Amino acid sequence: MLKPVYRLLIELTNGRWTSGILQKFAKSNLSRRVIPSFSRIYNINESEMEKNLHEYPTLHEFFIRRLKEGARVTDVSPDSAVSPVDAVIEDVGSIREDRVISVKGKNYSISEMLGExxxxxxxxxxxMIFYLSPSHYHRIHSPVTGKVADQWILGLKSYPVNKWGLKYGRDTLSKNYRSITEVRHGDAAIGIVKVGAMFVNSxxxxxxxxxxEKGKEMAYFTFGSTVILLFEQGKFELEKSIRTPAHIKVGERIGTLL
Structure with a gap:
């Protein structure tokens, strides 16, 4: 009975007032009472959390929890790119020459997503598109070692980016609020697009x-959302074992940097 309620509140809320109310509740002391049921409903692996369940003062603090040292192992190969998040790889594909990608039967403009x-x-x-549900660890780690070439923000508000949002939403991946980091690894650029999922754009x-540094934390989401990785032509080769949709964890190898 509670699961549909959590899904409604955390995955589908996108209005100014409802999102604001949810954000205030999640940061309030009152929200502490729902942490045990939230953990149970979403099958959170409590054994890998940095703290015990009762030590989180609010639902917000629980949602952005860190993991114990060693809970995630990063592939150390110098030529590897790794997953930046615990997530489901929803889609992988080629970026067309007209800078368009096709996801779940819908086209999205990379020019709009990043800026012309x-x-x-x-x-x-x-x-590569990585979707995070409320059950996932929500901290974002760098997929490569490199220098930040640029960082910028686009978009004003956000709509759901779960499978229903991707299927029925209006250009969510290219129009939602998004924080973009471009990293230089050698002579290659890698785009890390962090897409907001709710109006609060957290x-x-x-x-x-x-x-x-590859595998080191760089950001976090307050609510479930999506990370998109973009690689230049001829600079990346996908790990052959990956078949979408694929469950993956932070630090696991996703491909080779060429």
Missing amino acids: NKAGKYAGGTY IELTHEGEQL
Whole structure:
């Protein structure tokens, strides 16, 4: 009975007032009471959490929880790219020369997603879409080691990015509020697009400085959302074992940097 309620509140809310109310509740002391049922309903693996369940003062703090040291192992191969999140890889494909990707039968413009002056380098390249549900660990880690070349924000508000949002929403991946980081690894650019899922647009950057280390934390989502990775043509080869939809964890190898 409670699961449809949580889904309604956390996955489908997109209005200004309802999202604001949810955000205030999640940060209130009152929300602490729902943490045990939330953990149970979404089958949270409590054994890998940094703290015990009763130590989280609010639902918000529980949602952005960190994991114990060693709970995730990062592939150390110097030529590997790794998953930035615990998620389901919903789609992988080629970016068309006209800078368009097709996801769940809908076309999305990379030019709109990144901004017209940023998209050209990814034409002919590869995209990967990682969807995070409320059950997932919501901290985002760098998929590669490299230098932050640029960082920018686009979009004003957000709509659901779960499977229903992708199927019925209006260009959610390219129009939702999004925080974009472009990393240089050698002579290649990698676009890391963090897509907001609700009106509150809660994407918080946590890394400091210009250098990112593969597998190290760089940001977190307050609510479930999506990360899109963009690779330039001829610079990335997908791991052959990946078949979508594929469950994956932070640090696991997703491909080879060429």
